[in-house]
Amino acid sequence: MKALVLAGGVGSRMRPITHTSAKQLIPIANKPVLYYGLEAIREAGIREVGIIVGNTAPEIERAVGDGSQFGLDVTYLPQDAPRGLGHAVLIARDYLDEDDFVMYLGDNFVVGGISDVVDRFRRERPHAQLMLTRVKNPHAFGVAEIGQGGQVIGVEEKPLHPKSDLAVVGVYVFSPAVHEAVAELKPSWRSELEITEAIQRLIDQGRRVESTTITGFWKDTGNLADMLEMNQFVLNGIDSAESGSVSADTELTGRVVVGPGAVVSGSRIVGPVVVGAGSVIRNSYLGPFTSIDRDCTVVDSEIEQSIVLCGACIEGVGRIEWSMIGREARVVPGPRGPKTYRFVLGDHSEVRVGA
Numbered sequence: 001m002k003a004l005v006l007a008g009g010v011g012s013r014m015r016p017i018t019h020t021s022a023k024q025l026i027p028i029a030n031k032p033v034l035y036y037g038l039e040a041i042r043e044a045g046i047r048e049v050g051i052i053v054g055n056t057a058p059e060i061e062r063a064v065g066d067g068s069q070f071g072l073d074v075t076y077l078p079q080d081a082p083r084g085l086g087h088a089v090l091i092a093r094d095y096l097d098e099d100d101f102v103m104y105l106g107d108n109f110v111v112g113g114i115s116d117v118v119d120r121f122r123r124e125r126p127h128a129q130l131m132l133t134r135v136k137n138p139h140a141f142g143v144a145e146i147g148q149g150g151q152v153i154g155v156e157e158k159p160l161h162p163k164s165d166l167a168v169v170g171v172y173v174f175s176p177a178v179h180e181a182v183a184e185l186k187p188s189w190r191s192e193l194e195i196t197e198a199i200q201r202l203i204d205q206g207r208r209v210e211s212t213t214i215t216g217f218w219k220d221t222g223n224l225a226d227m228l229e230m231n232q233f234v235l236n237g238i239d240s241a242e243s244g245s246v247s248a249d250t251e252l253t254g255r256v257v258v259g260p261g262a263v264v265s266g267s268r269i270v271g272p273v274v275v276g277a278g279s280v281i282r283n284s285y286l287g288p289f290t291s292i293d294r295d296c297t298v299v300d301s302e303i304e305q306s307i308v309l310c311g312a313c314i315e316g317v318g319r320i321e322w323s324m325i326g327r328e329a330r331v332v333p334g335p336r337g338p339k340t341y342r343f344v345l346g347d348h349s350e351v352r353v354g355a
Contacts, residue, residue: 001118002099003041006088007034007106008054008079022056024106025063026227026324027309029234029291030259030276032063034106038070040113041104050075050095051106052088084192089174089182098176103195105170109230110218114171117212121173127207128178128199130155131169133214141167142196144211152209157188157196166211168196169218177207224324231307232289235272244275259294276310287321301331 007024024034041049049072053060057078067074077092089096089103102118110131121129130152132144138159145154145163154163172195181201185193203209240255244262254271258264261278269275269286276294286292287304294310302319311328314320325331341353 001046001122002048002050002096002101003046004088004092004096004101004103005034005037005041005049005051005106006085006103007056007060008052008082008088022059022063025056025059027291027293027307028109028227028231029238030274030293033109033230034060034064035070036109037104037106038064038067038072040110040115041102042071043113044102044115044118046102046118047071048073048075050077050092052077052079052092054079054082082192084188084190085195086182086185086193086198089178089195089198090185090193093179096176096179100173100175103172103174108170108218110169110171110214111233112214117171118173120210120212124210125175126210127175127202128152128209129173130199130209130211131171131214132166132211133169133218134165135167136165138162138165138167142194144168146211150210152199152211153203155196155199155203155209157190157194166213169214172199177202181205227307227324228289228305228322231291232305235274235289235291238272238274240271244277254288 147153181198244258247265259277
């Protein structure tokens, strides 16, 4: 069995961060999202991995290399533009050959990995195996309909009137039968080759499509809120470790990781928090669910529930919450000026202005 990892998307919902960086490499607890997926693939016993890459190919290739750091053998498959999940399977046809394969969206995160799903596929040999999860807004996802026997009897992409609340998670397992279905696809109303339509073709042909409904944490990390929630989830599972320097006038509470070469002084850190290698934290407060990447500087500031990417500098700016600070970004005080308010107030209004 092989794996096909999709890392060619442009990440429009994560701009401006993704104007200069691949969304799959945004760090969660100081580790790129893509790495979690590659590790899950390895743990499922898969070694050959094809990675679909687009405009951010050089960055993806620098981060992953030949895959040996993950125990994988990686091949890169260029895609000229994101044209749908079905298109990714289409251009990977020669690489996949006649092997079964896992298709894994590179910006997805599944707690517990994919080993159980892969093992079930190998044991039961359906033509396709889907991972599903219950969601409150199924119209925003591919949605599966399950028959009385438990098999998938229908799949629809972002339906106006969903037939269930079971969303298709971004991990699929396919037999080579899917290639015939993909070859017959036409662009959808989104101008994409939809993998859900290929799955529906398998169903219409009488092929067996099974599913596993997961109850654990899953995220399609397509926006800031999802990234911060995933960061919070991962940080909840860390153990304390101090490899850097922590001064006597610093207070560490809860689970805190201080990376090699990091220097923390005159500060208070309430975990779970990760401070990356080489970072400097001085006279500051780091609150729960904050990850500070490598070579960052935080001075005379407060930050909580946030992700700070490598090389960023935050100095003298008061309190920051629920934020993502990009690579090499600087957040510093602006020039002081007179404080002015402008109002258009209706009758009997009351305005309370902070001092």
